[in-house]
Amino acid sequence: FDATEGVILIAATNRPDVLDPALLRPGRFDRQVVVPNPDLNGRNKILVVHTKKIALAPDVDVKVIARGTPGFSGADLANLANEAALLAARRNKRLVTMQDFEDAKDKIYMGPERKSLVMQEDERINTAYHESGHAIVAKSLPKADPVHKVTIMPRGWALGLTWQLPEFDRFSNFKDKMLEEISILFGGRIAEEVFMKQMSTGASNDFERATKLARDMVTKYGMSDKLGTMVYSDDQNESTFGMPSKTISEATQQKVDAEVRRILDEQYAVARKIIEKNKKKVEAMAKALLEYETIDFEQINDI
Secondary structure: OOOOOOOOOOOOOOOHHHOOHHHHOOOOOOOOOOOOOOOHHHHHHHHHHHOOOOOEOOOOOHHHHHHOOOOOOHHHHHHHHHHHHHHHHHOOOOOEOHHHHHHHHHHHHHOOEOOOOOOOHHHHHHHHHHHHHHHHHHHHOOOOOOEEEEEOOOEOOEOOEEEEOOOOOOOOOOHHHHHHHHHHHHHHHHHHHHHHOOOOHHHHHHHHHHHHHHHHHHHOOOOOOOOOOOOOOOOOOEOOOOOEOOOOOHHHHHHHHHHHHHHHHHHHHHHHHHHHHOHHHHHHHHHHHHHHOEEEHHHHHHO
């Protein structure tokens, strides 16, 4: 290409970190345009495009669907519209209703329902109390995202799910909200202990996420008063065999572990206090879940 051609060369990648520096030097691909996932307004407009070809029922509100799909890309939204249309067709409907979009969203977020999985009654009861524990703690904490739906219908790998939905797109997280998230994750196990007088393996993923969140607060985000504003972990700095290379001393590592333990213990105590205080609400929600399997935000608010 000589200078008079007037040709602009455009390329796209989702891994800018592995591009050869020779590609990015001035005169080559020297303008970079970042294309993030769409915001609320963007999702609204994308959904309008993808729902044009679908016969929609009068109750479908595209704005509500857009609000309920934070983090969705354009392709995800196209898939959502397609799934909703397929569900409506399977149900022999002429129009796609809001319920079809809700069910399609559940399927994409949480995986398909495993209706063939037969749970023993004691497992169902345990799962109902577990999910009620998560939901009641989430409803009781001021900064937590609203609880949108609670289900004990097995989906994907989970036996039950408590689904929180943010009211708006969030671009950064805050210490008090992260601490509340840890308390919510502990709510399930505490409800099992208080009401079932036993522990199950169902809380393993909750503990994994809570521990990771607490460790990130201490080692990455400088949210510990004892250890201060310093980064104690380095994801990029890996040794030859893919193991994290040692960047902090043994003594500092012990302090980090102690601080993570302190955060987890404190938030466990917060969740325990909420469950003990709201025993009747947990009982009522578990009973509703055992009867209906899935309850939405209106029913949760009633409880």
